Amino acid sequence: MPAPLDFYFDxxxxxxxxxxxxxxxxxxxxxxxxxxxxxxxxxxFKVTGxxxxxxxxxRGPYATRDxxxxxxxxxxxxxxxxxxxxxALAASRAFYWLHDRDPxxxxxxxxxxFDAIFGRGEDLGSAPPVVALAKARGLAGDELxxxxxxxxxxxxxxxxxxxxxxxxxxxxxxxxxxGEPFWGHDRFAQIDRWLxxxxx
Amino acid sequence: MPAPLDFYFDxxxxxxxxxxxxxxxxxxxxxxxxxxxxxxxxxxFKVTGxxxxxxxxxRGPYATRDxxxxxxxxxxxxxxxxxxxxxALAASRAFYWLHDRDPxxxxxxxxxxFDAIFGRGEDLGSAPPVVALAKARGLAGDELxxxxxxxxxxxxxxxxxxxxxxxxxxxxxxxxxxGEPFWGHDRFAQIDRWLxxxxx
Numbered sequence: 080m081p082a083p084l085d086f087y088f089d090x091x092x093x094x095x096x097x098x099x100x101x102x103x104x105x106x107x108x109x110x111x112x113x114x115x116x117x118x119x120x121x122x123x124f125k126v127t128g129x130x131x132x133x134x135x136x137x138r139g140p141y142a143t144r145d146x147x148x149x150x151x152x153x154x155x156x157x158x159x160x161x162x163x164x165x166x167a168l169a170a171s172r173a174f175y176w177l178h179d180r181d182p183x184x185x186x187x188x189x190x191x192x193f194d195a196i197f198g199r200g201e202d203l204g205s206a207p208p209v210v211a212l213a214k215a216r217g218l219a220g221d222e223l224x225x226x227x228x229x230x231x232x233x234x235x236x237x238x239x240x241x242x243x244x245x246x247x248x249x250x251x252x253x254x255x256x257x258g259e260p261f262w263g264h265d266r267f268a269q270i271d272r273w274l275x276x277x278x279x
Numbered sequence: 280m281p282a283p284l285d286f287y288f289d290x291x292x293x294x295x296x297x298x299x300x301x302x303x304x305x306x307x308x309x310x311x312x313x314x315x316x317x318x319x320x321x322x323x324f325k326v327t328g329x330x331x332x333x334x335x336x337x338r339g340p341y342a343t344r345d346x347x348x349x350x351x352x353x354x355x356x357x358x359x360x361x362x363x364x365x366x367a368l369a370a371s372r373a374f375y376w377l378h379d380r381d382p383x384x385x386x387x388x389x390x391x392x393f394d395a396i397f398g399r400g401e402d403l404g405s406a407p408p409v410v411a412l413a414k415a416r417g418l419a420g421d422e423l424x425x426x427x428x429x430x431x432x433x434x435x436x437x438x439x440x441x442x443x444x445x446x447x448x449x450x451x452x453x454x455x456x457x458g459e460p461f462w463g464h465d466r467f468a469q470i471d472r473w474l475x476x477x478x479x
Contacts, residue, residue: 127335127336136328152479272352
């Protein structure tokens with residue numbers, strides 16, 4: 080049984096959104112599964128000295144153009160949320176809470192959350208809309224709202240982010256295939272090839 | 280006659296090296312020509328707050344791995360120069376001096392300089408090796424050494440960099456196709472498609 084792909088992403092990352100639409104199909108074509116691993120890039124930015132791409136001079140306006148152009152090419156619905164950068168804390172905590180109960184539900188939630196944030200430009204930056212989304216999809220009930228405030232749930236996310244940073248993850252999307260790291264949606268073609276050939 | 284592609288690059292940029300090997304073929308497949316435009320990213324970094332990618336925490340080590348992996352995939356000779364970041368001043372000045380006499384010679388020089396810097400890892404960070412390279416290829420004689428110290432030649436490069444920054448260029452490679460900007464070697468597939476379809 081070949082190892083699953085590790086798919087790291089930040090819910091505030093628009094290129095992570097593109098990746099979230101493709102990663103399962105990409106893996107399945109090669110008989111692989113995917114472990115979804117949301118992280119918070121804010122913790123990484125302290126190490127790399129970076130900040131949110133869309134807020135950077137020159138690079139931000141270009142990235143907006145590149146995102147809209149790439150979305151059209153992929154025929155992916157795309158709308159930048161009006162509240163930016165996105166606060167990914169509640170969505171990320173909800174993901175791991177769901178994951179520890181049912182990884183399939185957590186994946187469904189992650190896809191739905193990304194579609195809400197970048198497909199429709201909704202503000203998912205706090206607990207109420209996150210809980211509402213999970214409830215609307217039948218993934219959780221009111222217990223999720225309480226869970227998002229629990230220290231153990233907060234610690235679960237923090238530990239996941241710390242482990243990712245310790246593993247060298249510094250961007251979104253970031254995919255590790257049999258130990259080989261690939262950063263960026265623009266490397267998905269290389270991932271596809273790597274999975275075909277076992278490397279080069 | 281369709282407009283040429285504007286190909287901006289920094290001689291210190293390894294992804295610019297990959298681009299330099301492909302841009303003419305890419306343009307020619309679509310009946311286009313290329314205007315080569317070396318810039319100095321140091322001037323851009325003052326605006327974007329960035330620094331050389333390979334010197335950044337986490338991102339630098341990953342980029343080295345990505346470069347070597349991508350070079351193997353492209354079957355491109357690749358060796359990072361031991362002196363890094365590369366000082367691109369002399370090579371860039373030499374380019375524009377050649378360009379104002381014979382653009383074809385300047386392109387030949389640019390390809391040769393990139394091959395020296397990133398194909399063989401040579402230090403081209405000062406005037407003597409730059410002049411030697413141009414002389415060895417029959418592109419210039421000893422007059423180039425004197426030219427590299429002329430205020431007018433220095434100003435020619437500075438003006439080119441200022442014009443690029445004013446035009447929104449902030450990375451290497453950076454290609455403008457009929458007004459549409461594309462940043463990064465990883466966007467060459469999109470450029471190819473854009474040239475085929477006229478956009479999407």
